[in-house]
Amino acid sequence: MADSRRNSRQNHIALAQQVIGVVLERGMSPGDHLPEQAFSEACGVSRTPIRAAFKILEEKEILTWKEEEGYFLEIGQADGLTEEAHRLEDMEDSLAQRILSDRADRRIGDIQSISALVRRYNVTRNSVLNALKILSRDGVVTQLPGRSWAFQPMFDTPKAVDESLAFRLTIEPQAILAPGFIMDIKKAGLLKMRMQELLDTQEGHITSTGFLRLDTEFHSFIAECSGNRFARGALLAHHRLRRATQKDISIPDFRLRQSLDEHLEILDSLERHQFELAADQMVLHLRRSRIRRPEAANRGIPPLMRGARQ
């Protein structure tokens, strides 16, 4: 029962995000009316879940409700609507997110028992089990024989990030080149718009976390479009894990912008169906992203750099 309530809440949060997506696509402004019928059609659901999604957006002060009139947009794109949409995601799976974040920050070890997690988070056994199920769905944890759970490798060290880039260099260009690559132009347009928004910000105002979010969305989108189901599956799982656990990506402003420009160029090539060019651009993009800082440097002594380097 609790599980189904939880799942239903998660579905409504996902729908609320979809609603914001429609609002952004249609370029709606604060004060604009959100007709239930139009949104239920746009999202392909009945009016009841749309109402529940509107309610969540009202709780987050993204929409206001007027007696007899319905729901109205309270904040627009200029007021940070995109950011608000991302914050909605944080509401999802909050215990799962806390566990994941604590593991990525090395607060908890890679093998965990249910009872240790119950103690740490002061929640019921069922809640912990539910959170672990959510995490296992994303391939982040696996159940060991007995009562323990093991975390899979994460993006918690520079070496792990380097290995991830090596993996992506192998798969991502192939995901583009595989026959059957089909791009959702509308979604690509929305991504391009958000990248341009970031590029338009003042120098030094792009945060690494904001960039990582958009970066994983871009690369997941490329994976989704791939015609090779195995490349698609592997990359989507990989980018989910990146998004959930990658840290320590403080990148200078110049490289963040260069990276966004590279994303835009790849999307442009894909729009023109220049797949080979797009795959080459992806290689260049990932190689540039693979720069590793020395781990230790000192006067007169060669910098130490572990791990693979190209």
Added chain:
Amino acid sequence: MSQPRVIALFPEASFGAALNCVGIAQKLRDMGAIPVFLCHPGFTGVFAEYGFKEYHLPAPSQPQAQKNEDYWQAFINTHLPHFNLSAEAQLPTYVAPTWEAIVDTAIDAEAGVESLLDQIRPDAILLDNVIMFPAIVRSGYPWIRIVSCAETEIPDPNVPPYLSGLAPEDDAAVTRFEQTYLNATASAHQRYNAFRKSRGLRPLPAGTFLENSDRLNLLLAPSAVRYSRARPLPRERFVFLEGCVREESRFDPPQLPADDGPLIYMSFGSLGAIDTDLIGKMIDTFATLPARFMVNVGGFLEAYQHVPDNVYLGSWFPQPSVVEQSALFIHHGGNNSFCEALFHGVPSLVIPYCWDGHDNAQRAQATGTGRRLDRTTWSPDTLREAILALLNDTPMAARLQRISREMQAEPGARRAAEAVMAAIDVSH
């Protein structure tokens, strides 16, 4: 219309110098010049990420790279205990072998530097190092010295000796240190002078490995911590900067499970991060304090487990942005770190382990801009007491705010770029 000036920046292979040069290069670029970097192997891409062209000194072969890793392991094993010694006791154990290594670097890099300068043909060279590469003087291009270490690197009777951590008034200790320094560096110095001679350069006096530029010398030392010199440096050739803080991407502090209290940042530089045992013990103490801690652990994240709920570990932070948001900066006394703390009006808790960290620790204490804590004798109680005292020191906070305002009114990176451009104009 005149061609844009090409300025070749050549920082030593340390993050302090490298990022200090990035700050100056950003301003030079704003002024229409084309800054490029001569880049040590291992720093590939560090400057490109800031949008600057890199010219690479020859990389070591693969066996050499493996040797480097072995070298570092040996370095850690050998020198970690030396970091617990006094500045004077470090002279024979740490400083002397380091100078030998620096001389080796200069000899090894000579051919590469010469060839790259031929390729770049710069309008000026900015050298941020502790040693001269003869190819720079021989090239005939105007060169400018950047002193990104503490002010003590340029000697004066009123300034305590470089790397000593002494106060100027410690007369007896000063004399002893100076003599010990000369003895400890004699062998490396002799070798270096022979190398200079072979390259047609005049020898340098004992203990000196880098001459001042006849054209322009830039010193980071902000006025708040500057010494009153017995022999003031000629203003036309020596420009003091108010630090040299670069522009960095904005840092958003992550949400922590225990997310209350002031933000405290700790970084001992990439070399200091090798002492995972010390940092681990400090983190245990941080867990008992009502504050949030961002800790730079360099490449050694894997050495830490069970990180407390009020602590966040990272292997790299955009430091100027983190310092700006911090209530306290715990560092090793690296000159860039100290200047960044002053620039943002943040008190320093300096725990030095080598080189000019000793000098800045002494200076922070003497100028009321921070405190020094000994890395060997600290206890959880003294660390806690030092942190809380600095957080609650209202007069120090007011002093630092004043210093910060003064420094930000004349940012060092911009001042440096203006001085460089003016010096080049004179030469043309």
